[in-house]
Amino acid sequence: MRLTAPFSLLLMTALLQACGGGDDPALRTLDGQTPLVIGHRGASGERPEHTLESYRLAIEQGADFIEPDLVLTQDGAMVARHEPMLDSTTDVASKFPASRMRTKNVDGVPTTAYFASDFTLAELKTLRAVQPRASRPQGFNGLYEIPTIEEIITLAKTEGARLGRTIGIYPEIKHSTFHAVEAGFGANTFEDKLLTLLHLAYGNTASAPVYIQSFEVANLQYLNGRTQLRLIQLIDADDVKDDGSxxxxxxxxxxxxxxxxxxxxxxxxxxxxxGLDFVKTYADGIGPWKPYLVRTVNDGVDRNGDGVVDGRDRRVEGSTGVVEAAHARGLRVHPYTFRDDAGIYGFKDGRAEIDYFFKLGVDGLFTDFPATGVAARNALR
Ligand SMILES: [Ca+2]
Incomplete structure (x- = not known):
């Protein structure tokens, strides 16, 4: 049946709205592309972080990138751990005597712990990962190994080929100064190792499905002189105050x-x-903690009426202008960390928070629950 013009227009509008695309404004990302969902430490809300099984679940859930944090072993292997300390995310204390613990200066904080840089890769391979957050599933503790970066790249490529889509990797060089000085590897050894491996695996090109991230600056500047791979400056803070600062x-x-x-x-x-002009001289984007992008205020009101005033009740005051200022300089913006179960500021749940940030125009985000990010991202299409 041929439809009259006004009727077909109405039908099309209805269909578009049914698909969720009718009222969406154009995407406000830097390049107009759909934002990336980055599986933070894998799907770390559901599996012990930084294990192949955590990354595999993130890929299954549709993450575009998986995110390994990297530290060095005594024999110079790059393995995935969030900290150079092994105590909270592995069963090291049940497998090695306390005499293997050391006290080291971790970014100015004297820390006594089992350090990855005091163990060989063979020793670390005898450990098994555990879930550090008591509120998350404990049933996978003791099952999974600590993976090397080589194993993670193989996983990303194998799964990408199987699924017919590109799975990127987003490695973070953890504590560059610590590794150079305190762990004794010397300046830029970590950076050189990682670049050599990544160039071999992906080539030296900005179009590779790779971002390298760091909270330090000098190592990113060093990398910028040696690679076309994209670099992201991470931006940290200690806490967010009641007034949103x-x-x-x-x-x-x-x-x-x-x-x-x-x-x-x-x-x-x-x-x-x-500051953004400076970052632009060596990096391709920023990875800020999310309160830098959206201002929220604790005004003591229990907005969701659950009898407790917490982060979710904060009043959302809108963009701080950082996304817009970064985009004006051609910098991508990938905020962290979005969690369904913790650290939600100003929104009833993790999905609502991600929806807001996507509408703001972020180019991607790090989430412990990639399925939530993928659902929000797909709703933008
Ligand atoms: Ca409340």
């Missing part, structure tokens, strides 16, 4: 290489117009 307390106040060099700039200083 960021609390900057060491060791979350400044990039640690700034501390060592006597550079007084804070993380927040890197997001001012001048």
């Amino acid at each position: 960021l609390s900057l307390v060491a060791p979350y106040r400044q990039p640690y290489d700034f501390v060592v060099r006597g550079d007084v700039r804070t993380f927040a200083d890197l997001l001012t117009p001048g």
Whole structure:
């Protein structure tokens, strides 16, 4: 049946709205492309973080990138752990005596722990991952190994080929200064190792499905002179205050290489117009903690009426302008960390929070629950 013009228009509008696309404005990402869902430590809300099984679940759920944090072993292997310490995410204490613990300076904080850099890869392979958050599933503890970056790249490529889509990797160089000085590897050894491996696996090109991230600055500047792979400056803070401003307390106040060099700039200083101009000289984007992008205020009102005033009840005051200022300079914006079960500021749940950030125009985001991110991302299409 041929439809009259007004009727077909109505039908099309109805169909578009049924698909969720009718009222969406154009995407406000830097390149107009759909934002990326980055599986933060894999699907770490559901599996012990930084295991092949956590990354595999993130891929199954539709994540575009998987995110391994990297630390070095005694024999120089790159393995996935969020900290150079092994205590909270593995069963190391049940497998090695306390005499293997050491006290080291981790970004200015004296820390006594089992350090990955005091164990060989063969020793680390005898460990099994555990879930560090008591509120998350404990049933996978003791099952999974600590993976190397080589194993993670193989997983991403194998799964990508099987699924017919590109699975990117988003490695973070953890504690560059710690590895150079305290663990004794020397300046830029970590960076050189990672670049050599990534260039071999993906080539030296900005179109590779790779982002390298760091909270430090000098190592990203060093990398910028040696690779076309894309670089992301992470921007940390200690806490968010009631008025929405960021609390900057060491060791979350400044990039640690700034501390060592006597550079007084804070993380927040890197997001001012001048700070973003500086970041643009060596990086392709920023990875800020999310309260830097959306201002929320704790005004004591129990907005969701559950009898408790917490982060979810905060009043959302809108963009801080950082996304817009970064985009104006051609910098991508990938905020962290979105969690269905923790750290939600100003929204009833994790999905509503992600929806808001996607509408704001972020180019991707790190989430412990990639399925939630993928559902929100698909609703934009
Ligand atoms: Ca409440």
